Amino acid sequence: MSQKALEGVKIADFTWAAAGPLTMSYMAHCGATVVKIESGTRSIGARTFPPPGGEAGMISSIMFSNDNSDKLSITINMKEPKGVEVAKKLIEWADVVAENFRPGTMEKWGLGYEELKEINPSIIMFRSSARGQTGPDAHVAENGITLQSQTGFTYLTGWPDMDYPTPPWGAFTDLTAPALGAVMLIGALDYRARTGKGQCLDLSQFEAGLQYLAPALLDYDVNKKCAGRIGNSSSCGVPHGVYQCSGDDRWCTIAVFNDTEWRALCNVMKKPELIEDQRFATAVSRKKNEQELDNLISDWTMKHAAEEVMTRLQEQGVSSGVVENSYDIMNDPQIKDRKFFKQLEHKKLGAVTHHGVGFTLSKTPCEVQTPGPLLGQHTEYVCKELLGIDEEEFRELADAGALE
C-alpha cells in the first residue's frame, strides 16, 4: 500500500454529532491518525443517528459508521481526574486537538487553548461551533438542521409562488463547514512546519456557510436586493428545470445556455420546427415564454424514461441529468466505475456501504478502509501503543473508571 497524504498527522478528536466528525473524516481518509475521544457513560450522541442496524442497536448506527470510518475510538470519563490526565496525554501526543462542543466545554475541563499550550506548546487547536467562540450568540444550542435556516439556505430553497420555503434535505451547514475547516487545519500544519508556531482556529459554521452565498450578500449590500426563491429556474439559461419522465416520481434536469444547445434539444425532441418558432427562437423570447416551453418539453419527457432523456440529450451536448434517488445512486454506472462506495465489514452491523470522498489523488490513495469504530474499540491500543501507558498503569486507570 502506498503512503497516504496525511500520514503521520496525529489528531486528538473530541468532536461529536456531524459537522466536527465530518471534518475529521477528511483528515482520516487522507491518512491522519484520528483518535476519537468519547464518553462511555454519557449521551452516546451521533452513535444513535438513524438508521440503526443489526444487533448493535443504538450503539453504532450505519450513519455513524459512515461519518467515522478510518478513525480510532477511546472512551474517557472526563468527570474523573484520571480521565482528564489521559486526555492530557493525548494532547501531548497530538499535533491537533479538535472539538465542536458548545463554547466553554473544553475550558470547563481545564482544556482551553492556554492550557493546551502549556501541555503542548505548538499544538493546533481546531474549534468548530455553530456561531463561533465569541459574540452574543456564542453559547447557542444549535445543530445543522436549525443552522441551515440561520445561514439562509432554508429561505433560499423552494418556489416563488409559495409562502414558505422547503428546507434543503439534511443539515446543509454540516456539509459546507467541514472541507473548509480541514483545509485550514492543513494550512496551520504547514504554517507550523515553517514557523514552529501552533495556533487556535475558531470556525463558526454560520460564517463558513455564508462563504457559499457570497454573491447574494454582495447583491444585498450594493443593490439592497434580498435574494428570493426561484425554484429551478436560472437567469442564465432557459429552458432550465426539472421535467417529469415516465414512471413514478421520475425526473430529469434539462439546462440550455445557448442557441446551439437549443437547436440540439429541439432535434432530440424531434421538434425541429420549434428552433425558429417566434416564441422560442432567441434566449429573450424563450425566457418570455418559459412556462409554455416547459409544458412542451414535459409533453416529450413524460413519454420517456429519465435515463433515456439524459443519455439522448447528453449525446447531443445538452446538459441533462436524472434526479437520482438512493437506489439510482448506488446503481449509477459512473459511481460504480469510480468506486465511490465501499462495502466494509462492520463487526456489529455486517457488510455496510460507506461513502467515499469526492476526489482521487494520483499518488496517495484516500479510499475508505475501516468502518466507524465501536465505542472504545481502541482504548487499550491507544493507551498502550500511542501513549506508552504500561499494563499496570492501564489497569489502574481502568479500575479508577477513567476509561469509561
Place this chain on the structure above:
Amino acid sequence: MDSKQHDRNTGALSPYRVLDLTDEKGFLCGRMLAVMGAEVIKVEPPCGDRARAFPPFYKDDPHPEKSLYYLAYNANKKSITLDIESRDGQDILKRLVKTADFLVESFKPGYMDELGLGYADLSRINPGIIMTSISPFGQTGPYHDYNSSELMCAAMSGHMFITGDPDRPPVHISIPQAYSLGSAEALIATMAAHYYRRQTGEGQHVDVSIREAMIKTTVNTIPMWENKGMITERGGQFWMLRGEKQRVLWPCKDGAVSFGMHGGGFGAKTNRELVKWMDSEGMASDYLKNMDWENLDMETAPQDLYDELSDSIIRFFRTHTKMELSREALARGIMLAPVQTIADISGSQQLEARVFWEDVEYPRLKDTIKYPGAFIKSSESSCRRTAPAPYKGQHNEDIYIRELGITGEDLVILKGAGVI
C-alpha cells in the same frame, strides 16, 4: 509594502503560488487559497472569464467589471489574460508552471491533455506541481464528458430528489451550491496533496468530482435505503424519515423557524424549556406539561401523538415573530433558529460582534463593497483581509514584463495575435 511583508510572514499559505484556470466550477477553490495567503493568479481567456457576465451586477449594470458573482468569488486574486490554445500562450503558461506550486482547472476532462498541458506534461516541467482538476463527474468513467450545469450536479447527487414539496418537482437551492461544494472538496484534496509534497517534494494530480462531493448532502438516505429498503420522499415542511411526517419548518407570526422536535436525551432539555416558556404565557396544555420527554422515542411515537404536540407548539409560535422566538430560544437554550433572509443575516449582531464583514474598496467603481470576511478566525492571523477582485488582465504587466521579462515589443505582438 508593509502589509505585503506582513502577509508573507503570517498567511497560512503565504509562500505559495496558484495558477487558477477555473471557470465558475472552481472559483471558490482559488478564492479560499487566496484567503489563506497564497498568491492566486487567475489565467483568463483574452475575452475575459465568462462569469464576468453572470448576474447579479453592481447597480444592475451588466458591465464585465461589475458582475457581483465574479467579484464575490474572485476577491484576493490577481488576473492575467492568456489564450492557452495558442502556441505562445502554451509556452507562457509552461514558464509560469515552473515557479508555481498549484494549478487548478475545471475544463472538460482531457482538454488540457489535448493542448499538451496535461499533468504528464506539466509535471515534466515542475515535478512538484500539484494539478487539481475539477469536473462534474471526475476525469474518468462513462459520464466524464457530460455537459455540466449546477442543476444537473445537484440532481445526480441525490440531494434534489429529497428536497422540495411532495406535489411538486424536486428542487435545488436557489443560490446553487454544487460548484462551491465541489470547489471545497477540491481544496481539501489539494491541501492533502500539498502536505504530502512537503514530506516528499513530489506533486500529483488531483481529480475532483463535483457530484461525488455533493452526495454527502443526502446524509443518511443511502443508509436508509440499504438498511430498510426505503426511498426517502420529499416532505416539504416535513421530513419523511420514518415514512411518517416530522415537522422541520414551523410557521410563526412573520415567517418561519426551524425547530427539531427530537425525542430522548437529545431533545428532552430543549422540549422541556419550550414548554416552560409556553406555560409562562398560558399556552402549555397539561398534556404537554406532563410529557415524559426523556422516554419519548420519535422512532416509535404514533403520528397522532406527534401531531398533537406539533399543533400546540405551532399555536404558540404563531404568537411570536421569528426574531422574538430566536432571541428567547437563545436565552433558554432551546434548539431553534429563525429562517433568515439575506437581509436578516446582513443585520446580524453576532456577525457584527465578530467583525465578520469587511469593506473592500473598488477605486474603479469609486465605491466600497461589503464582503463576508474570512471563513475561520486564527490566533496567528493566518487569513488575509479581503482585497478586491481583479479587473481583466490587471496584472499582465507585473507578470509578463516585470516577472517573465517579456519585452514591450513582444508584448505588442502577443496582444496583436490575441494571445494576451
